[in-house]
Amino acid sequence: MSTRSALSGPALRMGGLVLALVLLCVVGIATTDGRFASIGNITTILSLAATIGVVSIGMTFVITGGGIDLSVGSVLGLATVWASTLSTQYMAEDYGWWVIVLTALVVGLCAGLVNGALVAYGRVPAFIATLAMLAAARGLAEIIAGRRTQIVDVDPFLDVFRGDLLGLPMIVWIFVVVAAAGWFLLNRTTFGRRTIAVGGNPEAARLAGIKIKRHTLYLYGLTGLTAGIGAVMMLARTTAGSSTHGTLYELDAIAAVVVGGTLLAGGRGTITGTVLGVLIFATLTNVFVLNNLDSSVQAIAKGAIIVAAVLLQQWFASRERATST
């Protein structure tokens, strides 16, 4: 067991996030006479959270590893377009719905590996490399789609991914599985330990014999892959591929990750925190929508939450340092 006291560190941080989520729910229940606390509405919140949630899990890894990926949103858009072109859909009709899934995943993975290669081996700063990918992927998506929305009518695909399982939408299950796998990967595998080491002190990791460049490549590949998974979910939710899908997802994902307690500087990451961060933002949106409030007011609230979360984190960090030395 950890020697950290229960009143400091991760436990308290998680407690704060849960408290914030509960408060939001209380506000939701109090202001919407019954419309908030219905099975249907909860399902709506979870569906809203699912796609951005999967992308945020990938973002948690790349940030914990000391990087950043600004391209997840446009890579997601590109993957939806590529996986829904006429030729992809014809192939899916012939061979099965998995063609669409595979296309989206491969596009995401490849874009991520390009990012990773630029950052790790080309020594391009992560901010710049992924900013370039943000622009380029969106442009490529527009060229492929010709700025048109590509309707998906491969029924087996829609049947699988728009369906329900045990009362919950399929895309919510995908989020649950990705989050659980992400938690396991970060906390129980050598990959996760390397991620923390590379993000916490790359020089120490390198001098201990860890191949930090290769690991950085993998991290961006992983983030790209989650953008590909997000693309599959987006295709299912909207039944269309479009070059505008995923716009500003990078910022939503970074916000959820940081609010969740992952250090933007790297070296400490929490999947549980990210999931809570995603749920807080989705619930916030839902409460605002149910109250017919302006989306501009919602944006201000979102900004306030981000700042409050980071201020609280710094306060925790300084307290921890004060008590531990």
Add this chain to the structure above:
Amino acid sequence: MVDVDPEPTEQPAPQPLLRMRGIVKEFPGARALDGVDLEVRPGEVHCLLGQNGAGKSTLIKILAGAHQPTAGEVLLDEAPVTIPDPVAALRLGIATIYQELDVVDGLTVAENIYLGHELARGGVTRRSDAARRTREVMQRLGHPEISPHREVGRLPAAGKQIVQLARALSREARVVVMDEPSAVLDSEEVGNLHRIVRELTAEGVAVVYISHRLEEIRQLGDRITVLKDGRTVATGLPVADTPTKELIRLMTGRSVEYAFPDRPGVPEDAAPVLDVEGLGLGAVFEDVSLTVRAGEIVGLAGLVGSGRSEILETIYGARRATSGSVRVGGKRLRAGVDVAVAAGMGLCPEERKSQGLLLDEPVYRNITLSTFARLGRGGLLDEGAERAAAREQVEALDLRPASVDRDARTLSGGNQQKALLARWLVHGCRVLLLDEPTRGVDVGARAEIYGLIRRLADAGTAVLVVSSEIPEVLGLADRVLVISDGRAVHEGPADEIDEHAVLDLVMEGSVA
């Protein structure tokens, strides 16, 4: 009548321009300066001499306003002054030129010179004025070819130094402090630097000059102050009639006694484990060859900047060698740290915090940083095995507090070093490279770490140690290589050479 002048000399001594009296500087847990006196006269080159860690850097940082003294006073023209920050130092006419050349690469020469006191009217910079004055200063420094509009980042090291000097002159500095200015220059540029220093002193500017090169001190200096262990041991020695032997005697002789373990001696037939041949790294060092046998401790002695740490890091593959080869157990290694680690090499780096540890991770994860993959199975971690391996080392090395779950940040310097040693003990090493193994470690823990290193060697590890503390290298190692200016100038058994001889070699580059 009897003259009561405390310094009765033939000619009356000129009034000192700068005087520091009883300067004490305490850092948390350490006393860097413990009563330093310094007296600098106008128009002289005053050399500051002392071994690494003697307190020279701390002293000049106090002059530059970067540190505040805990006690003692600074007098300028015999009037006490306080120097709360670097801007105040410049305002008082004290300019410091650091070794690391603190110029802003992206700005032009003129912009650098007037950085912080821009020539401006109503917030708008007067570029042509600045350029004209810069041209004048450059003329005075003998470098009219450096244009005021040149970007500083594109100047060579010598050029950047000129810019720093120009900055000092533009502030009408009366005291110029130079920290090993010749270390970054080639011999022609050193000549020019000396010329500039002489011109400055001819105008009445006092120069405080730090250098390890005795030859240079002889050429340039007027008087010498020697620091040792944070104290002034001699002040105002005239350069002309102080013999080198005397200077070295003043600089050496430690007040602290170290307990070094016995040297059992390396058997004649011990197999060479680490074999380095003709290793070079650009302009940093060249043609370094050495062999470390199983059970042997080899020490590299040399001053900061001599290339010691770089040699270690290049052997380890953390820097890409430009020539030469490294062999472990006869097998030549490709470049790359992972290759070196796989071949059984381990490095405890000089900067433990920035290069060695994950400060916010528990001790056991720091200890298993190079073995967690091996302790796990199929990509899964086995934290139970990690804790057990770490706990075993924590007990064996008497690491305190004896908890493997505390964050590494909370450990003292000595215990952090033990954690790093434990990392390689868990890994199992044929070759262990140690860079400054006792920096920031208190005296008691030092003896423990020396004992530990010796036990590792006795168990058959080949150990290569770098230290700027010469007594440490001589006391711990079986064999010593003396490094000066990136070359090995001496190799021999550690018990056949003493601190004086090593310093002589380092400072003169040849046996005295």
